[in-house]
Structure formats: structure tokens, C-alpha cells
Amino acid sequence: MNKVYFEVKGASKSFKTKSIFQSVSFSLQQKEILSLVGPSGTGKSTLLRSIAGLEPLSSGDLYINGVSMSQKKMKDRPIGMVFQQPLLFPHLTILENVIYGLRLKKKKREAEIEGLRFLQSVGLIDYKDAYPHSLSGGQQQRVALIRALIVKPKLLLLDEPFSNLDPDLRRELRDWVLKLLKQEGMTAIFVTHDREEAMLLGDRVAVLAEGSLQQIGPPRLVYDEPANELVARFYSDALIVDQNHYILNQHLSWSAHPNPADDQLFFEAEWLNDTYQYGQRYAHVKLLKTNRRYVVPLQSDEHAMINGERGFICARKAAIHRFTGREETDE
């Protein structure tokens, strides 16, 4: 097992009487990227802001290389952060923006040389004397990332940095960000509400829901073996049978009529629509018992039904699994 580099121990935060999250604990190894996912409004951003020092923790502590951070002021924490908005200083050129943090530590000349080298390496050198408003949203976010990376923080926090970009740009930018983070050997926490993004960027994924950390582990494992209903609903694709059991989507099929057999299970559902994605056809159906929507893989020759028509979600009994219930899932 590798050494723990960054650690959060029993972190809780509440505003007055309202608890945002409680006893959140996890640790990161050096150069590891953790994706923090969860539905909106579950305190992901607040957790990140608390780690950064923008908000104090109500209780608990943070450690980088064993050094406690909670007593340190924000400017003394070796932590960088990229926000949803690029937040470039509009009155400074791109180069001046990039070296804003570096100027506090180095002479102007040295900072400029380093800034130019960084801009060169990411292909933004042509914009060094431009002002932020003349750059596109994606380019601005790239500059914001470089500005945070150039001061070489020990931990980089990214708070939904792509949420204000259109889908194409988003895809392009996240590949770029991942490459850059790995190249710089950065330890990072990446907050998103996009499952796909979490899988793409994270070495591990942590699901935060209802104020606590539900599960943390490698993306594939959390997807295949959700710890509980919340994780299954938010991060995995599974039919939730009851509080303790689920069936992964890949084991589900759709049938217009029940096909009686001993090893089969049937759930009555209402047909809503069908869509195609990545070469596969899917039925969008609503389970009658829970009124919850599910997406079930379909054979492409299966005939479409009318919205509201009833059918059955089928699965073999053997496909039922029990929620792992474990917080930490290891490989």
C-alpha cells in the first residue's frame, strides 16, 4: 500500500443548525485524482471550499503529508483551486494573469520566463498579451488552470470547471486537463455532477449524497458494486429491487408479455420512449411499483410500443445482488 498524501478526517460542516455534510473521511495518494460526484446541493462544493480554506470546517481536520491544515490561513495552505467560472482578472493580460500567484514568490523576470514557458507548452503563447475578454470560454478556463498549476500546489481542487462550457468543448477540455494533471503529477480532487466526467478523470470516485460519503473506490467497482441505494441511483445503472438488492442494467431486458419460467423475475412497467446511444437501443420505462424511470437495453428488432402501454422488465433471479454496504471498496 502506498503512503497517504492527503487526508480528510471526520470533516463536518453546518451553517447554523443546518448540517451540510458530516464525518467525511477519505485519503489520497500522491499524484492521485479523486472524482467527487453527487447530486446537486449535497455539499460537494462546500466540502471543496472547506478544504481550500474559503470556509472553516465545523469539525474534523485535513492533513497534507501529515501536516494539519485546519489552523492554517488560506494563503498558507499549499492548495490551488479552479472555480466554475474562469475568474481571470479582466484588467491583466493573459501572461500577467498566469503569473499572478508566482509573482508573490519570485522576481518579475523569473516569473515571466516561467509563465511564458507554461503558455508555450500548452499552446496559448499567442495570447500572452491579450486580455481575457478576447478569449473564448474554453481558453479562459485553460488559462485559469495554468494559473493554478504554475504555483505548484500540493493539492489542486477543481470545482465543476467545465460546467459553463458547451458539450463539445467540454469533452475536448477534459482530455486536455487530464493529460496536463498527469503530466504535472498533480494530486487533485475534481468535483462534478456528471458521471461520465467522474469516470474519465478520476483514478477513484467518491459519491457524496445526503451529507455523507456513501462510497469511494475505483470507477468500475463503484459502478458494478454500489454500496447502497443512493449510489446505485446516482452513479450506477441498476434496477433497485428493494433496500438491500439491485440488478445491474446489463442484466435487464424488456418484454411485452411475461415469460413464465422459474428463474425469471418480472416487474410491470409503463413504456415511455426509446433512444439510441453508442450503437445500442434503449427503452425508457417507468416502473409501476415505484414510479421511477429506468433505461433498459433493447434488442434493435424489438418493436416500439406506444407511450403508456404496459410491459415487463425481466431479469434472471441470479442477477440479483446485495448492496455491498461497504464504504471503502478496494480492488
Added chain:
Amino acid sequence: MKKSLFYSLSAIFFLLPGVLLMLKSVTPVWKWGEAFSFTFTLRGWETFLMDDRIFHALFLSILIALAATFINLAIGMISGKALSHQNFKGKSLIETLLLLPLFLPVMAAALGLHITMIRLGLANTWFGVVLVHLVPTVPYTIKVMKAGYDRLGGGMLEQAQMLGAKPLYIFRTVELPLLMPSIRSAVFLTVTISMSQYVLTAVIGGGSVITLPIIYYPFLQSVDDTVMAAFSTAFALLPIIAVGAVEIVSKLIRANGLVLNRGVK
């Protein structure tokens, strides 16, 4: 189209009256029914300069206006930032309370303050006048600076903090340059209001603090509009001088390591 409309409107409403005022100050009084004449006269300016207290009054007016402006900016920026970026109980109540001086008749405030000023030994001093000039100006400055901080947003300052900058450095490199438009508005308002004060200056200054309005107002009773125009021209120049002084100070405070205040005006 829009630009030309802007320029022609500003010419009609701002430039033309100014030019006419200056012309008036060097032409004699024109009586109804007389033929138009363009005789040149310096009589208006001579009368203006005849009063030997005039340069002292000009200096004192600028000094008081600038002192009031800097105190205003200090109060306005601190409270504007708090009102804009902080959340606390009774915030809207405090915001309303800070505006209240505007709804109080100036005389009422002045007479009440006069007694306090005498007790503090500030009556009849220029600094007492500076303090009393805060009454009609601070509410505006707070409003203007709050709007400025609203526009700036908290994110930009948090970003600077995340990059490791100290508060004073952030103030010099981010807040001050980005707030310059609001600061300019506040300075113009404060200087103009401060320079227009007659009653407050007369009551608290007790006749021993002679500012330009104190000399200027008695002339209002005369019908000599040549002299009036000379006074008014000199009066109109004062705010411009004061604003220039504030610009220079702000340039000095802003960090000189980086070339700032480009990009945004």
C-alpha cells in the same frame, strides 16, 4: 448613429453651457433691449481676484473636499464591501440606517452636530467642517461602492486569495483597479456636494473657515452676471482639480510591479 447622438447631446447640454459661462465672464452685463455687443472685459475676474481671501478660500475648499473624499472612500469601501460580500443579521436594516442622513433636513443635522463639535473643540476648525461634510456625502458613497463590489463579485477576490495573495496586495492589484469606475463616481459626487455646502460650512465653520461658497454666495444677490460667471467658472474647475488629485493618488497606491488599469476603463 448612437455615437453621434451621444456627442451632439453632450455638446448641447454640457459643452455649450460651459462655453457660454466662460464667454459671459469676459463680457459686460447685457441689459434687455440693448443691441448685442462683444466688448471684452476682465472686470468679472478682477472682482473675483480682488478679494484677497480668494486663494486661501480656493485652497481650503479643495483641502476640505479632498479630506472629505478620502474619509468617504475609506468608509464607503469598507461598508460597501461588507454590505455586498457579507451576510449578517440585520443587513437590510443597517443599509437603510446608513441612508437615513439623506432624509434629514441638513439644518437639523447641522444644529445638533454644532453642540457636539463645540464640546469636541472642533467647531470653527477646517477639520470640523470636513466631518460635517460627511453627513450629506457618506450615504451616496456607500451606495456607489456597494454597487461596485456587487459588480466585482466575491469570486474574483477568492481567486486571488487562493493564489496566495495577502489582503493588501489583493486590494492594490485587483480591488482598486477594478473599482476605479465606482471610485470616480464617488469622488465626483463627494467633491461636488462638499463644495456646494454653504449652510453646513457656515454653521460649523462659524465664519472663520472661509471656503469658496462663503465668499461666493453674497454675490448672488447682485445682478452683476459678469462677476457671477467668473465665480461660477472658477467654481466649476475645482471638482476637476480634485478628481485629478484622486487619480494621481490611486495610481500611486496601485501595485507598480504590474502594468495595470488597461483592458478595463
